[in-house]
Amino acid sequence: MRKFIAAPVALAALLAVAPAHLSAQSAAELGAETSEFVSIAGPTVALTGVKVIDGTGAGARTNQTVVIEGSRITAVGQTGAVEIPSGAEVHELPGHTVIPGMIGLHNHMFFMGAGGRMAQGNISSPRLYLAAGVTTIRTTGSVSPYADLNVKSNIERGLAPGPRMHVTAPYVTGPNPALGDMAQVGSPEEARRFVRYWAGEGVSWIKAYTTIRRAELAAVVEEAHAHGLRVTGHICSITFQEAVDLGMDNIEHGFGTATDFDPRKRPDECPPNSMIRVGEQGDPTGETARALILSMVENDVGMTSTMAVIEPMTKGRAVLDERTLEAMAPEVREDYLEMVDRIEADPDWSMTETHLQKHMAFERGFVEAGGVLAAGVDPTGIGGAIAGFGDQRNYELLIEAGFDASTVVRIVSANGARIMGVDDEVGTIEPGRLADLVVLEGDLESDSAIIRNVTVVFKDGVGYDSEKLIDSVKGMVGIR
Structure with missing residues (x-):
């Protein structure tokens, strides 16, 4: 979602675009700027006495030991029954919950706040994602794609802390003067040329936006799959059903952007204020x-939940999380709080609790039917959902929507990995998987707010200090 004005991929595409084996970093390979945030260097670590919710959808298991050797998980089982390697650094953690590193499926590197303020977050965004327990992201639409690619490179070289990044090309849409910072394609050949160029630059996803037409989207999908890329979209001129028929791999945002529900919908046109009408x-x-x-389930098309960005725009849902406000630059915070007050004071504000509840109902129906739902923050809208903290809020909203803890952990971890084709490496807590883990103080199964109590985030078996990462970027969101 941009200005206030998405499951597995199709099987054939999945086989065609399976990514290479993920690389990993040891603590010794990290530069000084990254090492200052490391609290557990390894290489051999045992976490004992923890509750594990492993991301597979299975129920939580208590009094577990998780063993990490190098970059990978080597054992998970009942404390006392798991052999801990000689020389391991043992952390006894009764009263803690361990979940897989979260996978953010709609996690821009830029921030958009109230009034359309936009800033690239090359420093704040990756640190906040990692601090919140988001160890892998997809930048679902780039406004500064080379900045995103450079940040990805710096993280992979150990020069900066942050999550694994799957970079998306700039937004691609149809002709629209209001979308001047996007690629606007007017023919299938223009669409193909766009995909070929960005495939050569190293992106792994293409994101279609609201005014793209069917002929151009068909060309985008075909060309992307031919080059080993996948396609997602925040769509409007294309219905969800048309996107499925055209072979799109993933759809963003869910119910509110599905113009299948808008009776005014005409081919290749985005009805005005459609999100309001649908809601x-x-x-x-x-x-x-x-x-x-x-249709989405039968064609293996996944969906990304982004309720964290919808909630702040919902009357009666003023999001005033203190951590989020402290992370914002002062002027960004002032504009945001002013917008919150305007929404609450407006008797005719169009986005209501009913709208948000409809999103929840559609996502419940999708999951119950066998659909693969993932989640991402989408740090746009009026600015109340920011990197990392918004991902955590998604967890809480999915619990509110009626899912149990094991299902929501799967949604925010394994399902995202599955959509991106990296579920053989990350997304679950199993021997052989990369050691991307989040240690939470408290019992997540009994209280969804525990998702905020991150103490240590492991990526590649290296433990990062969550609080220190957060402190390093206070006041930066909306600036850098």
């Missing part, structure tokens, strides 16, 4: 919804 009139459990969900 007011659409039925997330009716015949259209059931048919659409079945």
Whole structure:
């Protein structure tokens, strides 16, 4: 979602675009700027007495030991029954929960705040993602793609702390004067040329945006798959069903952006204020919804939940998380709080609790039907959802939507890995997987707010100090 004005990929595409084996870093390979945030260097670590929610969807297991050797998990099992290697650094952690590193499927490197303020977050975003327990992200639409690629390179070289990054090309849309910072393609050949160029520059995803037309999207999908890339989109001129028929791999945002529910929809046109109309009139459990969900499931098209960016724009849902406010630059915070007050004071504000509840109902129906739902923060809208903290808020909102803890952990970890084709390496806590783990103080299964109590985040078996990362970027969001 941009200005306030998405499951597995299709099987054939998945096989065609399976990524290479993920690289890993040891603590010894990290530069000084990254090493200052390391609290557990390894190489051999045992976490004992923890509750594990492993990302597979299985129930939580208590009094577990997780063994990390080098960059990988080598053992998970009952404390006392798991052999701890000689010389291991043992951390006894009763009263803690361990989950897989979260996978952010809609996690821009830029921030957009109230009034359309936009800033690239090359410093603040990667640190906040990692601090919050998000160890892998997809930059689902880039406004500064070379900045994103350079940050990715610096992280991979150990020069900066941050998550694994799957970089998306600039947004690609149809002709639209209001979208001047996006690639606007007017023909299938323009669309193909766009994909070929960015494939050569090293991106792994293409994101289609609201006014792209069917002929151009078909060309984007075909060319992307031919070059080993995948395609997602925040769509409007294309319905969800049309996106499925055209072979798109993933769809962003869910219910509110599905113009299948807008009776004004015409081919290749985005109806004005469609998100509002859908929220007011659409039925997330009716015949259209059931048919659409079945089609997405049958065609292996996943969906990304982004409720964290919708909530701040919802009347009666003022998001005033103190951590988020402290992370914002003072002027960004002032503009945001002013916008919150405007929403609450406006008797005719169009986005209401009913709208948000419809998003939740559609996502419940999608998961119940067998759809693969992932999640991402989308740090845009009016600015109340920021990197990392918004990912944690997604967890809480999914619990509110009616899912249990094991299901939500799978949504925010393994499902995202599956959509990106890296689920053989990350997304679950199993022997052989990369040691991307989040240690939470408290029992996550009994209280969703525990998702905020991150103490240590392991990436590649290296433990990072969450609090220190957060402190390093206070006041930076919206600036750098």
